[in-house]
């Protein structure tokens with residue numbers, strides 16, 4: 001029997017602001033722009049939105065956004081924790097609400113002045129001694145203060161174990177930068193990247209160089225989730241939600257899961273894979289394209305293994321075979337991703353997932369039946385499979 | 390006295406005792422008094438037997454390097470770059486995140502034996518760091 005959430009809901013609208021390094025407007029304004037754009041895209045009135053979901057890191061509260069865009073009664077409002085790990089988690093909460101009849105039309109949003117405002121990795125400070133603050137305090141006094149430093153610790157171990165090279169990381173960066181060349185919204189548009197450029201770029205946190213890092217972006221993105229029936233009556237081809245899950249595993253920390261026996265895999269992403277394949281009744285062979293979370297290039301190679309596209313340690317071989325490119329086994333982040341389009345904390349990767357189902361990506365591979373999208377790496381995470389109606 | 394640059398850990402019920410041990414020169418590892426399981430970072434309950442009773446042992450300070458990263462950017466005031474951050478597998482069996490000192494970046498390697506040196510800031514704040522083990526090759 002198929003899972004009760006499978007194909008009950010769909011992404012009916014996607015909305016994006018312009019992406020820049022200095023928006024000049026408030027984060028509330030970005031969230032409102034993205035929300036109105038998602039409603040316009042779907043052909044649904046903002047007054048019909050009865051649920052808002054964002055990230056705990058988002059500064060715009062649900063009711064502020066609701067008032068701003070002229071929504072009426074709300075039946076659902078919540079925020080999902082753990083940075084970019086929240087991305088498809090917001091969709092899961094929307095799906096559960098819509099499938100259970102709690103809400104009808106839910107906006108998932110993330111809007112941030114991620115470059116001109118509060119930047120990531122600026123350290124943690126505060127007076128209240130919470131368990132989260134204590135967690136970070138095992139790293140902060142040593143000067144381990146940035147996402148790059150935390151991810152590099154795992155990446156170095158993984159690369160050492162499996163013989164992954166700097167060139168392999170470079171291949172990921174270049175593949176996604178190539179996609180950005182057809183996407184005018186992308187930061188990397190008109191800025192091609194060669195392997196020479198990649199290798200010459202400054203070392204930031206060994207083994208990670210500048211081009212292994214995602215962008216810092218001002219912008220917003222909103223995703224409209226509604227029932228499958230309603231989505232069929234709206235303007236866009238529905239991106240059916242075949243499966244969506246959250247996943248956190250034993251020994252999980254935020255970014256610093258350093259105390260597990262093995263450090264050369266992503267247990268939480270393997271759990272997300274198992275759960276999302278179970279829910280959707282699909283497997284890696286059914287997936288034609290992906291938007292794997294890409295705050296860092298190394299995460300892409302590791303996720304190829306987590307999601308079963310290859311065995312342990314073989315992610316680099318897939319990348320060397322050109323798997324991520326448009327004519328490869330698994331075209332990935334065809335909009336440029338967080339590395340080369342924009343860093344909207346993974347929300348823009350979900351938008352590209354919907355485009356790939358609609359057939360409207362600026363790099364549309366042929367015959368896309370199913371797209372896999374993942375949430376943040378190294379944090380409690382999640383996975384989403386979108387499919388054709 | 391020199392200005393302190395280092396972000397100090399908050400001292401709560403679950404971790405303050407550990408930093409007090411460090412202040413007195415010791416690298417502590419929390420131990421469940423019921424099932425004797427060692428755990429780090431410290432937590433109020435044993436995940437194995439769910440006992441809230443614990444004490445601690447003092448680590449020998451010897452271990453091997455499990456992983457590392459060498460930080461170049463961004464450069465925060467007060468730290469010396471390139472800054473070598475390491476994971477150490479302590480010989481007692483727990484793992485610890487720290488800094489490697491007295492070692493050139495090109496000499497860092499996976500599995501290298503290391504030993505603790507207690508670092509003291511000009512303001513008197515102490516935290517365990519590691520250096521290549523002396524006489525490890527012998």
Ligand SMILES: [Zn+2]
Pocket residue numbers: 421422423424425426435436437438439440
């Ligand atoms: Zn115990």
